[in-house]
Amino acid sequence: MRQILVLTSVCVVSALLLSYVYLFTIPKIKEHKEKFFTSALSEIFPNMGGYKEVVKDSCYQILSEDKTKIIGLVFRTGEKGYGGIIEMFVGIDTLEKVCGLKIASPAEGLKETPGLGLKIREDKFKNQFLGKIKEQIKLKKEGGEIEAITAATISSKAVCDGIRKGIEKYKKYLKEE
C-alpha cells in the first residue's frame, strides 16, 4: 500500500513540475523556430515581400514585394551525409533554377568532418549550384556538373541528392493554387 502511495505521489509531483516548465518554455521554443526560418528565407530572397507556408516546417512560397505573385520557393531538406543529416534550405526561382543555398552550421547540428566534409559550407562549393536546374545537379562523375570536394564525396553527393529530391518533391508548389 505504502509503495503505491509513494510511487503515485512522486509521479504526480513530477508531472505537475514538468507541465509548469513546459508552459513557460514553449513560447520561447516556438519563437526560435520561427526566427530560424525567417532568417534563412530572407537570406536566400533578400527582396521578398512575404512568404506563405505551404508544407509545415519545410516548404515556403516566396511572394513578390507587392505580394501578388510567387517569385520562388524555399524548401528545407535533409540528406544523410557522412556524419549525420545535412540540413539545408534551398531556394528555387520560377524556372526551377537554384537561386540560393544555405547549409546549417555545425552549431546548428551539422556533423560533417572539419577540413573535409565541412567544406560544403564554403562559397566555392555552394556557388556551383546557383542557376542550375535539377538535371545538372549531380556530381561530375555521375554525369552532372557539380565538382565534388576532394576526399569528401559522400558529403558532396548528399548535398546534390538533397537538392534534387527536394526540387522534385516541391516544384508543384511553384504554381498558384
Place this chain on the structure above:
Amino acid sequence: MRFKYFWNGIILENPVLILMIGLCPTLATSISARDALGMGIAASFVLIFSNIFVSAIRKIVPDNIRIPVFIIIISTFVTIVDYILQAYEPNMYKVLGVFVPLIVVNCIILGRAEAFAYRYGIFDSFLDGLGKSVGFTLVIFIMGTIREILAQGTFFGMKVMPDAYINNSLLFMIFPPGGFLLIGILKAIVNKLFLNK
C-alpha cells in the same frame, strides 16, 4: 569535515577518471570546449538536484521501489534541462542533441543516488553532488579543450593555432579514437600523481 564529500568528487573519487563511470557522454560530447562545458553544466544540474531530492525523500521511500523513484526524479530534471536548453540555448541543444535526454541513463547520476544520496542527509548529498559535478565538468571540459585545439586549432571557436597548423591538424582527435586515446592519457597522469601506481 563534511566538506570532504565535496573535495572527494574532484580528485580522489573523480567520477570519470577514478570511478570510471559516465564515460559515454564524456567521450561523445567532448569534441569542443563549448559543447563539453554545456554537457557538464546540464549533467551537473541534474546530478545536484536529483541528489537533493533523493536524499529528502529517502526515509519515506520503501526499499523495493527505490530504483523507479530515482528514475522518475532523474528523468524529471532531465526533461526540465531539455526544455530550458531548447528555449534559451537552441544552438547548443542542437549540438548536444540526443545526449541531453541520455543524461537519464548517465551512470554517475543513478550511481550517486543509490550509493550516496539514499543513505546520507540532504546537505551531505548536496555536497557530494556538487563535488562529483565539478569533477565531471572539469574532466569533460579539459578533454573538450584539448580535442578542439588539436583537431580544429580553435578554442571556443576562436583561432588559437597558426593557419599552417590548422591545415594539417590532428584531425583524428575529433573522432572516437582521439577521445579514447586522450582519456587513457589523462587516466595515466591521474594514476601516477594521485594513486602512486
